[in-house]
Amino acid sequence: MADTINLTTTTTSSTLEPVFSFLAQALTTLETTFYKLPGSAVIQRYVKSSHQNDPGRTILELILVVFAIRTLLQSRTRADRTGSHFIQFNKKEIDELVDEWAPEPLGAPLTPSEQYDLHALPIVAGQNGVKPKLVSTGKTAVNLASLNFAGLAGNEYIKERAVETLRKYGLGSCGPPGFYGTLDVHMDLERDIADFLGTEASILYSQGFSTVSSVIPAFCKRGDIIVADRGVNFAIQKGIQISRSTVRWYDHNDLESLEAVLQSIEKDRKKRRGPLTRRFIITEGIFERDGAMVDLPKIIELKYKYKYRLLLDESYSFGAVGRTGRGLTEIYNVPASKVDMLIGSCAIGLCAGGGFCAGSNIVVDHQRINGPSFVFSAAMPALLAVSASEGINIFRSTPSIFETLQENVRAARAILDKVEYLTIPSHPASPLIHIQIKPAYSPAASTSNALSSPSSSSSVGTPAPLSPPPSTAGSLHPVSAAMLTPTKHTRDHHEKLLLHPEVIEAEERLLQEIVDECLSQNVMVTKAKRLRGQENVEARPGLKLAISAGLTRKEIEKAVGVVKAVCVKVLGRRK
């Protein structure tokens, strides 16, 4: 028995002998080649001494090396598979799941009202301007819808210059600014804008809307702090969203609320003693959502006090307000260099195309490499750049445009302010005038009963119109009585009610009626079109009037008179 065991061990050892000898040989060759490598002595010495001092450390280091290799080999997209939520399926199960899966349609059809609105859009035949011809009626209408504040649309001189440019540059730039897309006319326009506003430099983007949503992520990164107005336009909201910065909102156009937010951030920062991060205040000059104007000097004061940078979107105020159309900085007589990033639109203010950001050289140069829609988009067509430059020249040479514009705005406001059914949230000087239905005349007043569900009625009650107070106050239900003394709670509630989807829908219908009726009387107006459900805070439905300097005071009075009469007729009918 013992013999056989002995025999087997000798046979195995004899058969394994060549393997052992090979291993030993391989080891020695490995060793010699390793020693031949330059620097191997250092490694050897290191390993030896570290092993001598602390054998545990060798194991630890080995584990570290293995771990490092493992991490390097692991691909990023595979990470999900090892996650605890991953369920293993076999091939058949996956096939079944694939067969079962039924996706939603890519785009649901429009609702009837959306479809109606889309078909009711006025389409201009030929040249757009102050009095365009419409496809639907075949007649000319007075245009209070298109953004043509300074009346540059259809300017013959600009057209001439555009044709000249076309004959020299062709139309498209055929490349992004980084790769042979930068034309001399682009650089000229950038210089013109910077000179006009009084900043060091400016940078051109090829679409006005995309400008601000590209400027924000160029500067604001994860961890930075943005303090923004709740009512900023959609492009800013998207820019903020993509920047992934920490956002704090303050109440719309309420600088006290802004200061409170700034203070609370400061307090937080002191408590946490975190590293210094970039901080920005983002707001608009004239708000796209309601035409309100920001108190620029006050904001600048706050910005310096709390050490923030100011990003001001002047899309609707550049080329619209100020003695020569320079925008808010001109109205308030604040040097534009105090605004760190001043954004404007050449499409709106100059009736050409594209947008710009003006600021210091550092601010502008930074965007040339980091502004996504600057870097990754083709440069603007040369003729649009030249048209914009000519627009600025016209502003410089004929500042009377803006006097006329202000007169027209005053004339329009004189008529509209008196209409009982309407509220106008816009600033008196803003050529962009928003008209909203006064809450008392809103469908909210009548539909509120239906809207407040039984479960919430205990706290909600029946919101009666705020004025006039009913004489039967004594017999009121306690909750309704609370409505009449507008506490903060009831006011909030009332606002919420006005923004209830059904109320909005009803108001939109009324407004569309007004738009259609105006159009039939040859006045082109538009509802403020919004992406419902996608904005930060819902805006109340309204009409958007864009006053132009291209119309005479008489024409404005007549056209706005039509709008007024139609509003009275449509809204009065409901009473």
Added chain:
Amino acid sequence: MALTKPSTPSIFKKKSTTSLSPMASAASYLSALSQADARAREQMNGSPTSTPALSISSSVTSSSEDTVLHEEDDNRDGLALPARPPTSEQVFTTVHTEFGHCANEKFRMTSQHTRGEPVPGHVDQDPPYYILLSTYISYLILIVLGHIRDFLGKRFRASSYHHLMPRDGYAPLNSDFDSFYTRRLKTRMDECFSQPVTGVAGRTIVLLDRMSPDYNHTQLFTGTRTRALNISSYNYLGFAQARGGCADAVEESIKRYGVSTCGSRLEGGSSDLHTISEALVAKFVGMEDALISSMGFATNSTFIPALVGKGCLVISDELNHASIRFGVRISGASVRMFKHNDMKALESLLREVISQGQPKTHRPWKKILVIVEGLYSMEGTLVNLPAIIELKKKYKFYLFVDEAHSVGAMGPHGRGVADYFGINPRKIDVLMGTFTKSFGAAGGYIAGSKTLIDRLRVHGHSGPYAEAMTPPVLIQVVASMASIMGVKPPQPHASSGGLRLTHAPPPVEEEYHHPGPAPHSALPLWLALPQELSLGTEGATRLRRLAFNSRYLHNGLIKLGFITYGHPASPIVPLLLFNPGKMCMFHRMMKDRQTPIIVVVVAYPATPLVTSRVRFCVSAAHTKEDIDTILQACDEVGDVLDLKHGIPRSERWTIDEISSRAVELAGMMK
């Protein structure tokens, strides 16, 4: 062409402008090269400088007299005048510097996929190890040097680091860490980027010469101009022209419509031109309806969020354009990426995501949108559309194809990748593209079913908020598209005035049937295109010239021994350089030749770190001689810079062989 040579060669000799060590020797090479080049040209072309007198009047129509190029009587660079003077029966209607004169019918090809043939995927061709190693080492040196300079600079020249440091309670706008790459690596090669130009970005382009006295921190204009052969602009079909039928139409549109439509599409900025051009675009790409957006980037970034949202999944190719990423990020949908153009990876990812459902909850995805590009702008790869369509049948995802580069440039009728592969475009759910590239305009479109497009009109971000496209751009689109499609002459009995095209959607079939020319009613009534455009002959020639030029350049570079990427039919031809130092040198050596050639060099972060490249964008405007010039230049520069690491020496052709067997070469598949 300005008589004085720009001051670039003199900067070039100054050792100070660059820290690259092989400069001095390369500089002497360069001057020797350009002299040799000049001699060779003189011998080859029978001294073109002696023939300018007979050319312009005979070869160019009278309208060209007042173009920007009349100042150049001198043809030293060989760009202003065709290599061969035209014969009496050849009439060219284009300006040679914008759109090259080429009458040889042999230099034409059709861009079409042979059915059943495998679609070449993306192949990474590895260079020799010493190239890889030296590339890594150069980056290492650059990074180490940069850090040393930062370290010393912050201590001894604090003022120039002011804007990178926290100051009076303000954090720096741009931290020194974030901007390290820009400051220490990109600045060194700034002369390759943002070169200002003037005039038409056609076959040639005029550079505003500049120089930097302080290591690229500032660029000064010298006041001189250089005309260079343009192989860089996205001008695939050569529609970047200041003369010709399209430009005439645009001029007319400016007179009739002005420059702007003042407002967004939904708020008083809609014009009848929008309706007309959207219908025409839909017809061109073969979809039911289309919408137009005023900026290419914004087409993706503002309409993708209207397609997908929370609970939806976007599966995106890893090399998709920044605008797609922007749009997807804003949409709030989940994103997964798959390896570039790898259909196996896509399928296994699809199986995984459909079976797993949404993360954590495992609810099924509401919808899955696969976003791919037709032609990838940095790689030149063509999407494997037939395979994706097969996958789509099985996995029921929606397909979004970004045809920014491929529309107009690919396919026998220029309708993009679907046309190239002979696939019915209606099998694709959303077709997106831009007008910047092939049509010489600006902006972009999205095409799909009527329901979907109407939804995007109302729910896309651009509709209510972004400015509408301006009339001159719209007409450039209409005129260039119509000239590719051809226009049916008006039928006497046909009722005119119907702007919307009301054809019943044909059933989705396997075979793709080319829809034929556009009806006359699809164009604005006032628009009268010259005959060569309305017949569609010129458009067809452009397509065929582009196809030839693309294949010829691509195969020529391969035969010279270069490593290139991409599909041979693609007008984007990337040539791999690897070493960062070679980018600058390549750019400069091409620009400083007797016939200056401007190229686009791209590096990290647009490409992976090691695969820095030159990207050629071929155009129909180039003549065969232009491509010869480029190949010759690449051949010489490639020898100096040691760039030929492709096919083995024995399989390579000489430059003369390539030039004389061009037609045969272009016909080769690989």
